Amino acid sequence: MVTAPTTLRDIAQACGVSVSTVSRALANNPAIAKKTRESIQSLAKELDYRPNAQARALKSSRTDAIGVVIPSLINPFFAAMAAAIEDEANQAGYATIITSSGENTPKMEEAIEALRARQVDGILAVPHSDSAEMLEHVARSTPLLFVDRYIEGSNIPAVVSNSAPGLKAALQALAERGHRKVGYLAGPQTTSTGLERLKEFRSFSEELGLEYIIHHGGYLHEEGFLGTQKLLAQKPTAIIAGDSMMTFGALEALYREHVDIGKQIALVGFDDFVFMRIQPAPVSIIDQSVEEMGRIALRNLVASFGGKSPPQSAVVETRFIPRESIDFSP
Incomplete structure (x- = not known):
């Protein structure tokens, strides 16, 4: 009963x-x-x-809930980000409503509107450029903070990583080991992360006198797999993958082609997940400190509640973690 x-x-x-x-x-x-x-x-x-949370919300005009929109629930980078945000929110007394956009503008708009209908106190979102106009409109009435990416020309603040230090250190490490031809698996050019990382890769490669070849892909395992196969045909001595999902794809392609990582080719990936460290040749990583990024974003969003100013932007520096996957010297 x-x-x-x-x-x-x-x-x-x-x-x-x-x-x-x-x-x-x-x-x-x-x-x-x-x-x-x-x-x-x-x-x-x-x-x-x-x-009674609902009664309290009606009385205070707050719901003590925060909306989170990430591109994918199966991408370990965004899953780790969401987990860090949720943990930080719980410590601050907030519940989280987490949803995904699938890098799809209509789905992004549906997710945002669903969160607004639930009258969340604020929203953390990983944006893409096609949703700029809609997100600008939302930010006029709901505290909104971008995380991981920003939109060029937008006034919406963002908490992002600076990939330059990690990427430069990775290329320097490869150059010091004698590499002169490096392949790069580039992310989508509709995102700030994809654009910036490709620009930095080109700039640092040219600064170090490296020849480079590029596969224009997306933040998907399949893109890393197919892109690596295409790059191998052009015989680079090292490959850098522009995000964690493409790193997984690169690993599968290299294993499928029986290329011995760390002995026949050097590999650098993104984001320091445990599966990167338990490979036969642990993978060298450009680490974005995703948990720190998520926690800072949550704190900055909450700090803006009740105030007249929007949430504060922040930048988290990347670092390069060298491991056995770059032991190969051509």
Whole structure:
């Protein structure tokens, strides 16, 4: 048999006090005597009292919920980001509603509108350029902060990584080992990360006097697999993958072609996940500190609630982690 949830009135009747006294005691208001507060709080716990979140939201015009829109729930980078955001939100007293856009403009718009219909207090979103106009409109009425990417020309703040330090250090490490021809698996040029990383790869390669070949792909395992096969036909001595999903694809392609990583070719990937470290030749990584990025984004969004200013932008620096996958010297 299902019993009705305990209410403030139930606790008030059991304690012989008013509902307002119970409410203030549960809020730990010092206007209520300490002994009375402790007695009411103890009884509330005994009766398994749970605050009515919906009623509280109506009273405060807040829902204590934050919306999160990421491109994919199966991409480990975005899954790790969402987990870090959720954990940080829980510590701050907020629930999270996490959804995915599939890098698809109509789906992005549906996800954003669904979150707004639930009256979330703010939204963290990984954007893509085709959604710029819609997102600008949303930001006029709902606190909105981009994470991982930004949109060129947009006024919406963003928490992003700076891939330049990690990418430059990776190319320098390859050049020091004698590599002169490097293949690059580029991300989609409709995203700030894809654009910036390709620009930096070209610039640093030219600065170091390296020949380079590029596969224009997307942030998908399949693109890393097919792109690596195409790059191998042009005989690079090293390959850099522009994100974690393409790194997984590159690994599969190299294993499929029986290319010995770290002995016949050098490989550099993105994002330091455990599966990168347990390969026969642990993969050298350009690490974006995705958990830190997610936590900073959540804190910056929450800090803007109730204020007149939008959330603050931030930049997280990347770092290069060399491992056995670049031991090969041509």
